[in-house]
Amino acid sequence: MELNGRSADPEALKALALTNYGHFTTLRVEDGRVRGLALHLERLARDCRAVFGAELDLDRVRACLARAAGGGGSIAVRVTVFDPGLDLGHPAGPADPHILVTTRPAGTLPLPPLRVKTVSYVRDAPAVKHTGLFGTLHARRAAQLAGFDDALFTGPGGLVTEGGTWNVGFVDADGAVVWPEAEVLPGVTMALLRRHHPCVEAPLEVSDLGTMRAAFATNAAIGVRAIAGVDELGFATDDVVLEQLSAAYAAVPGEALANL
Structure with a gap:
């Protein structure tokens, strides 16, 4: 679990846990490659505008992804965008979206019906x-x-x-x-x-x-x-x-x- 390319500080995750305000995408990474990567990045940029009214640095997102999931094998990766400084009483304030990348083993396909x-x-x-x-x-x-x-x-x-x-x-x-x-x-x-x-x-x-x-x-x-x-x-x-x-x-x- 990394936040903005570094080990995630639990204190910074409080806003995500307590307000649950943000957006995400989940990718399946196979040997450092992703089907539809450009579409996932487009979704993150589009949703960041809708949720935070802010532009997301997609080069930074991709760098965070490569750092966390650029190795071999198959893994499921979730990119969550949230603002650790979000004020529950005033969510319309200026936003500073952060990039949380978490990984888990990918399931073996195909799955049963x-x-x-x-x-x-x-x-x-x-x-x-x-x-x-x-x-x-x-x-x-x-x-x-x-x-x-x-x-x-x-x-x-x-x-x-x-x-x-x-x-x-x-x-x-x-x-x-x-x-x-x-x-x-x-x-x-x-x-x-x-x-x-x-x-x-x-x-x-x-x-x-x-x-x-x-x-x-x-x-x-x-x-x-x-x-x-x-x-x-x-x-x-x-x-x-x-x-x-x-x-x-x-x-x-x-x-x-x-x-x-």
């Missing part, structure tokens, strides 16, 4: 990958207590939106990839798949899912993960389109953290 439960929930500021995870984790906990692996959110009008920490996509009866048309986090993995595999976007209600033959979750940590069921509805987990999506994502070349 998910069974998810629909939950009516809309994240605060859906377009921002912010640190306010209470509602997300509360919904995930409720789904798991009901015997499922995770929650799939539905928004206004009963439209399917996203998972708590992942985007969702579907494969229709004709083999087309369908992304929900809704206010969701613009995920990096979803963006890469849109670039490398034909797709459409359409509003989807839960009642529409019965016309789909497969479903999947995506984020940088899990890649493309099959969804075996939504509520009591089952899906094929060995669909050829899911294999094509996984292959397309695996073929995306990683961008080097080092050699700025």
